[in-house]
Amino acid sequence: GGDVQEGNPLLNRTLITNYDLRWEWFVRPGEILAVSGFYKDFADPIERVLRNVGEGRFVGFQNVDAATVYGAEFEARKRLDAFTANPILGRISLGGNVSLVRSQVDIPEEEMTLILASDPGADNTRQLVGQSPYLLNVNAVYENIETGTAIGLYYTVFGDRLLAVTEGATPDVFEEARADLDLTISRKVSPDFRMKLSAKNLLGTDMRQIQSFKGTDYEYLSYSRSRTFSLGLTYEIN
Numbered sequence: 001g002g003d004v005q006e007g008n009p010l011l012n013r014t015l016i017t018n019y020d021l022r023w024e025w026f027v028r029p030g031e032i033l034a035v036s037g038f039y040k041d042f043a044d045p046i047e048r049v050l051r052n053v054g055e056g057r058f059v060g061f062q063n064v065d066a067a068t069v070y071g072a073e074f075e076a077r078k079r080l081d082a083f084t085a086n087p088i089l090g091r092i093s094l095g096g097n098v099s100l101v102r103s104q105v106d107i108p109e110e111e112m113t114l115i116l117a118s119d120p121g122a123d124n125t126r127q128l129v130g131q132s133p134y135l136l137n138v139n140a141v142y143e144n145i146e147t148g149t150a151i152g153l154y155y156t157v158f159g160d161r162l163l164a165v166t167e168g169a170t171p172d173v174f175e176e177a178r179a180d181l182d183l184t185i186s187r188k189v190s191p192d193f194r195m196k197l198s199a200k201n202l203l204g205t206d207m208r209q210i211q212s213f214k215g216t217d218y219e220y221l222s223y224s225r226s227r228t229f230s231l232g233l234t235y236e237i238n
Contacts, residue, residue, distance in 0.1 A: 003050070006060035014063075017041040027078075030093060034075040042067040045105065047129045048164040050173060059164060064105055067128050071101035088142075096138040103128035111167075118169040126172065129165065132158040148188025156180045163209055171211040173220050178205050192236055200228045 022036040045067040051058045077095035084090055104125045107115070115122045127133070135158045142151040157179040164173045181203045186196040204227055209220040 003057045003059040006058050008061045011046060011061055012044040012063050014045050015043040017043075030077065030079050032075065032077045034073075036073040036075075037071075038073075039070040040068065042069070042128070045128060047105070050164040050166045050170075052166075052170070062165075064108060067103065067105040069101060069103040069128055069131060071099060073097060073099045091144055092140060092142045094138075094140050096136070098137075099135040101131060101133055101135070103131040103133075114168045126165070127162040129162050132161040132177075134159045148194070150184075150186045152184045154180075154182045154184075156182075166211075171213045171218075173209055173211055176208040176210055178207070179203055180205065189233075192238075194234045194236060196232045196234065198228075198230045198232075200230075201225050202227060 017040070019039040020036065021038075022034060024032060024034045026032055043066060044063045047062055047064060049060050049062050051060065075095075075097035077093060079090075079093045081090035105128055107124050107126060112122075112124055136156065138155045140153045143149070157177065159177050160174050162172055163175045166172050180201055183199040183202060184196065185198075186194055188194050204225075206222060206224050208222040210217045211220050212218070
């Protein structure tokens with residue numbers, strides 16, 4: 001019941017020119033403060049394209065002439081032993097990073113003509129497919145080297161991102177912003193074996209894809225991602 005995938009043998013490979021600037025301060029072992037700036041220039045970027053043919057929905061791929069992506073990232077990681085003598089809290093480190101991104105693709109002229117026919121005020125640019133305007137990661141990690149125990153709690157959130165471009169004047173498909181919370185616990189049970197428990201999507205957030213027209217959101221596709229749990233045993237070769 002999903003979209004039919006189509007290939008395109010006429011695609012050109014995308015060439016990307018990157019400009020990056022990064023400042024880092026390693027305060028002490030296990031701690032960092034960093035600020036980054038970046039600019040990316042795309043030639044022949046590839047987009048996913050959605051076509052509706054009769055009762056079917058087909059997803060293919062196309063090149064557009066150019067795209068730009070630029071933004072900034074801020075990163076920090078701090079160990080709590082600088083603030084407490086508690087042997088448990090002192091083994092915890094807090095970290096995170098946030099990225100603020102702007103992407104822009106010039107809509108091809110023939111496509112823009114169709115869009116303006118139904119929406120005269122439409123913008124002649126759009127986001128790059130798959131690029132969120134922001135991304136936030138926060139984590140808390142406990143590590144005890146003596147017992148071989150590690151516990152990590154990870155929170156991630158991203159902004160609405162363009163999933164597929166639609167032909168003509170039909171609104172594009174976006175993946176709605178979503179937050180995830182994951183937990184991992186691992187411990188050495190012998191010199192050669194490590195056991196690991198993982199819990200994914202503890203918040204139970206679902207996947208939702210939408211199309212927006214004149215301020216109203218219409219659901220394109222949604223499904224439950226559910227919570228998942230796994231238990232594994234690893235043999236480590238020294």
